[in-house]
Amino acid sequence: MFPSDAVCVGHLSPDLDSVAASIAACELYGGTPAATGAFNSETRFALKHWGVQGPQALEDLRRDEAGGRGMKFLLIDFQQTTQLHPSIAHHEVVGVIDHHALQSQTVVTSKAIPVQIKPWGSASAIVAFEFFSKKLQPKRSTMGLMLSAILSDTLNLRSPTTTSWDRKMAHRLAEETGYQSLDELASLQFKAKSEELAAMDPEDLIANDLKVFELDGKSFQGKLAISVIETTDTEPVLARVESLRSTMAKMKAHKKVEIMLVFVVDIVRLKSVAIVLGDDERSLVMASFSGAKEKTSQLIDIGPRVSRKSDMVPPITKAIVDDEWSSHRSSHREL
Amino acid sequence: MFPSDAVCVGHLSPDLDSVAASIAACELYGGTPAATGAFNSETRFALKHWGVQGPQALEDLRRDEAGGRGMKFLLIDFQQTTQLHPSIAHHEVVGVIDHHALQSQTVVTSKAIPVQIKPWGSASAIVAFEFFSKKLQPKRSTMGLMLSAILSDTLNLRSPTTTSWDRKMAHRLAEETGYQSLDELASLQFKAKSEELAAMDPEDLIANDLKVFELDGKSFQGKLAISVIETTDTEPVLARVESLRSTMAKMKAHKKVEIMLVFVVDIVRLKSVAIVLGDDERSLVMASFSGAKEKTSQLIDIGPRVSRKSDMVPPITKAIVDDEWSSHRSSHREL
Numbered sequence: 099m100f101p102s103d104a105v106c107v108g109h110l111s112p113d114l115d116s117v118a119a120s121i122a123a124c125e126l127y128g129g130t131p132a133a134t135g136a137f138n139s140e141t142r143f144a145l146k147h148w149g150v151q152g153p154q155a156l157e158d159l160r161r162d163e164a165g166g167r168g169m170k171f172l173l174i175d176f177q178q179t180t181q182l183h184p185s186i187a188h189h190e191v192v193g194v195i196d197h198h199a200l201q202s203q204t205v206v207t208s209k210a211i212p213v214q215i216k217p218w219g220s221a222s223a224i225v226a227f228e229f230f231s232k233k234l235q236p237k238r239s240t241m242g243l244m245l246s247a248i249l250s251d252t253l254n255l256r257s258p259t260t261t262s263w264d265r266k267m268a269h270r271l272a273e274e275t276g277y278q279s280l281d282e283l284a285s286l287q288f289k290a291k292s293e294e295l296a297a298m299d300p301e302d303l304i305a306n307d308l309k310v311f312e313l314d315g316k317s318f319q320g321k322l323a324i325s326v327i328e329t330t331d332t333e334p335v336l337a338r339v340e341s342l343r344s345t346m347a348k349m350k351a352h353k354k355v356e357i358m359l360v361f362v363v364d365i366v367r368l369k370s371v372a373i374v375l376g377d378d379e380r381s382l383v384m385a386s387f388s389g390a391k392e393k394t395s396q397l398i399d400i401g402p403r404v405s406r407k408s409d410m411v412p413p414i415t416k417a418i419v420d421d422e423w424s425s426h427r428s429s430h431r432e433l
Numbered sequence: 434m435f436p437s438d439a440v441c442v443g444h445l446s447p448d449l450d451s452v453a454a455s456i457a458a459c460e461l462y463g464g465t466p467a468a469t470g471a472f473n474s475e476t477r478f479a480l481k482h483w484g485v486q487g488p489q490a491l492e493d494l495r496r497d498e499a500g501g502r503g504m505k506f507l508l509i510d511f512q513q514t515t516q517l518h519p520s521i522a523h524h525e526v527v528g529v530i531d532h533h534a535l536q537s538q539t540v541v542t543s544k545a546i547p548v549q550i551k552p553w554g555s556a557s558a559i560v561a562f563e564f565f566s567k568k569l570q571p572k573r574s575t576m577g578l579m580l581s582a583i584l585s586d587t588l589n590l591r592s593p594t595t596t597s598w599d600r601k602m603a604h605r606l607a608e609e610t611g612y613q614s615l616d617e618l619a620s621l622q623f624k625a626k627s628e629e630l631a632a633m634d635p636e637d638l639i640a641n642d643l644k645v646f647e648l649d650g651k652s653f654q655g656k657l658a659i660s661v662i663e664t665t666d667t668e669p670v671l672a673r674v675e676s677l678r679s680t681m682a683k684m685k686a687h688k689k690v691e692i693m694l695v696f697v698v699d700i701v702r703l704k705s706v707a708i709v710l711g712d713d714e715r716s717l718v719m720a721s722f723s724g725a726k727e728k729t730s731q732l733i734d735i736g737p738r739v740s741r742k743s744d745m746v747p748p749i750t751k752a753i754v755d756d757e758w759s760s761h762r763s764s765h766r767e768l
Contacts, residue, residue: 199542200548416543
């Protein structure tokens with residue numbers, strides 16, 4: 099179904115799932131995986147743990163391939179142009195493997211391309227399923243990496259995005275690799291993910307897992323940046339709220355987004371706190387999440403919501419599309 | 434992968450492929466097929482030929498189902514909102530099976546849904562493949578209908594959209610149904626398709642296979658309606674060019690589209706003629722199709738191009754996006 103000579107790339111701000119699924123998809127279909135940015139510490143941990151070489155940076159690959167003319171790209175773990183590496187043109191895109199919703203900035207091609215989206219908890223589970231349903235065995239190291247990626251994206255199979263297929267694939271991969279203690283592996287990964295946060299400057303902390311969306315509501319048309327900081331220990335992150343907020347303000351202006359939100363996700367207790375920048379963001383968060391409580395003027399407790407894809411983007415989209423919040427933008431329009 | 438209780442619907446101006454694939458997908462996954470408009474004569478011929486009951490009209494189904502609240506829809510053979518039945522809300526869409534390119538008006542959902550797009554010549558070939566790869570046997574009548582649909586959408590496996598999978602599925606379905614003469618079946622269908630054209634008033638002739646696209650170019654943002662009139666005998670259609678053009682002008686205003694094109698496709702000789710309405714359309718057609726020849730001020734011979742999806746939409750999109758034509762719209766902007 100997919101071409102055998104494509105470069106497999108994940109979204110900007112690559113996470114473990116996009117990296118693992120890119121490597122695995124290239125092993126399955128052929129082609130070369132490429133990295134769209136620096137790896138986070140969880141990804142580095144998993145690559146080392148399973149003895150896998152991380153993909154080459156896309157820029158280097160382009161340079162090596164005589165300017166990268168005629169390169170074809172298989173998009174892994176996304177299909178929004180806002181998450182596409184800026185060097186990739188739409189006509190270079192030859193396929194999509196993803197587990198996210200179609201949204202307003204879907205990549206557009208003039209000819210039909212294969213698109214495979216399954217509403218599962220991780221892209222790696224989709225690629226693992228393709229291997230096993232074709233009765234093909236991935237390399238042991240690739241299986242381990244996919245296992246780590248499924249545990250990462252589904253928060254050890256506890257996120258609301260987790261499906262029975264993620265569980266089946268995780269257990270099958272654990273069995274095939276002989277790695278039985280999923281809890282232990284998840285715990286090691288979460289620790290690796292959390293450890294680097296303390297050393298990160300505020301900008302990296304926010305950019306580490308940031309996605310930009312474009313939404314079109316009655317009184318709001320524009321871009322929304324949603325950053326997620328997943329950690330086993332939220333206290334040290336929340337203690338830095340002042341410096342995080344001033345960095346958010348700078349990034350909001352720099353990225354030309356209308357709304358900037360950061361969610362600090364407790365991946366052990368499975369609950370989150372939103373850091374809000376101003377009245378627009380506060381109003382949007384309060385309107386989006388029923389039961390949300392303002393802890394301070396800067397922090398809103400949104401309770402047991404942990405998945406950007408499943409718990410955050412849908413209610414925020416609904417609040418904007420149905421105009422359930424009061425943005426400055428809308429009050430200006432009413433003048 | 435797909436829900437078992439959805440209503441399977443094709444695009445507006447339903448054709449044989451969207452109707453056959455809707456019926457077959459509901460047989461495979463469960464659910465109920467529904468019709469989004471009147472069937473064309475080729476579809477009526479194929480339903481009768483294979484003894485298949487045509488799907489109920491969507492409006493009637495909604496009425497029967499207590500106002501249709503809580504209905505879920507699986508989109509078959511499309512994913513553009515411009516081709517979605519107006520009674521269907523985006524949040525009711527639970528899946529997509531299609532063989533077209535992602536374009537700017539893709540249906541948008543807040544949660545991820547399964548999407549299966551393969552760049553094959555027909556949606557029915559995709560559903561047939563799913564049956565056979567699951568080692569399931571469709572009803573004989575459903576297999577016959579899918580066979581007819583593949584022959585219809587691929588112009589008897591001769592359209593440039595035809596892939597080896599369309600051929601494999603057509604031959605497998607022919608074998609399973611015991612219907613060996615594909616040429617004879619295609620010829621009967623083409624005759625059925627062409628026969629009704631003479632009796633149609635100009636509006637029905639144009640609306641019979643019309644799709645609306647939304648494009649975003651440097652000097653053009655707007656809607657484009659592209660109608661295709663497939664026939665074994667183009668003469669009687671082209672003899673009506675005057676009345677077709679005055680109807681095109683009315684429909685262009687009524688549908689609020691910026692560009693309106695009608696292509697008369699000779700499905701025996703595999704070549705087409707464009708009927709153009711004004712300077713914008715003429716400029717766009719001449720810029721899009723290399724070697725195009727103006728036969729009269731109203732007709733442009735575009736040579737061996739027969740597939741809207743593969744031969745027409747891509748070059749037209751390119752001409753608009755790259756601004757290779759001169760529209761009145763653009764000259765107004767330059768003032």
